[in-house]
Amino acid sequence: MDQASSLRKIVSEKASDVVKNRVLKSSDVVIGGVTANYPRVMAITSGKGGVGKTNIAGNLAIAFSMLGSKVFILDADLGLANIDIIFGLHSKYNLNHVIKGEKELSEILVEGPYGIKIIPGGSGFSDIANLTEGQKLNLLSEFETLDDEIDILIIDTGAGISSNVLYFNLVAEECIIVTTLEPTAITDAYAMIKVMSTKHNMKYFKLLVNNVSCVKEAKLVYVTLCKVIDKFLNDVIIEYIGFIPSDQKLKKAVLNRKPVLEMFPDTCSSKGFTEIASVLASSPRRYEADGNLKFFLNRFINFGLIKE
């Protein structure tokens, strides 16, 4: 067995041990289907910008919706609030208006295709740490009104290891790291995993490889990342969840301000999104069933900004 395949084997054994251990833990309620009646919160993140996070968030949202889930997207990229761009939507208000008490959460929601609802973050997240207690409570109770309406909340984060991005990754139930084949994207993905594991004790990540030509290329990215992680970081598990092929039709859809899964449902990247959604849908949950969204929100509101 060559070095790469032995590494792959170790990593996949480690990952399945974690799953086994989790299944055995009495505090864990493991539910495979996305139709579980409590919200699942997933952050889509990356070390480097422009690797495809927003397209992944938007298209996975559609794929989950096609599987019968009620999906919300939280557009939390402060730099470029762009989920509305790929959906061709315009949002007049954002979370800042809710924080200031000028709008209710239900009034800022933007309706996307397939019943997806988008929560525009705008500049609302720039200063979470400085919110007053009253503002925090208000935000919390606004989010709680949505508890029954959400099966899956997808957070489209910004790139890099700024405190805001780390914040979302830490409070979400699962953190999906996106990288491409580019060495800088892989290095930056590693940098993000390093900070989250060494400074914030987060040890479990999912990896989605975007914009590659084939599964072999995607696995090469995975193995490259695993090798560095194994060498330099303790107890970090990174689970490969799949890849999205390079697809000119995806670019064409972006130019048309439509998600590719809506515009070209049969193209290769659309099939990739559908496959990854079903992989995620059938993967075990990490936390107890009780009040998942509440769990997320409490952490979200109470954490304060994370020191880098």
Ligand SMILES: Nc1ncnc2c1ncn2[C@@H]1O[C@H](COP(=O)(O)OP(=O)(O)O)[C@@H](O)[C@H]1O
């Ligand atoms: N699978 C893919 N195939 C072809 N082009 C892609 C793919 N994924 C992303 N792109 C290109 O990369 C650009 C940036 O994607 P985007 O989702 O906005 O990245 P991010 O949110 O990480 O900044 C897209 O506009 C598209 O042109």
Ligand SMILES: [Mg+2]
């Ligand atoms: Mg983006």
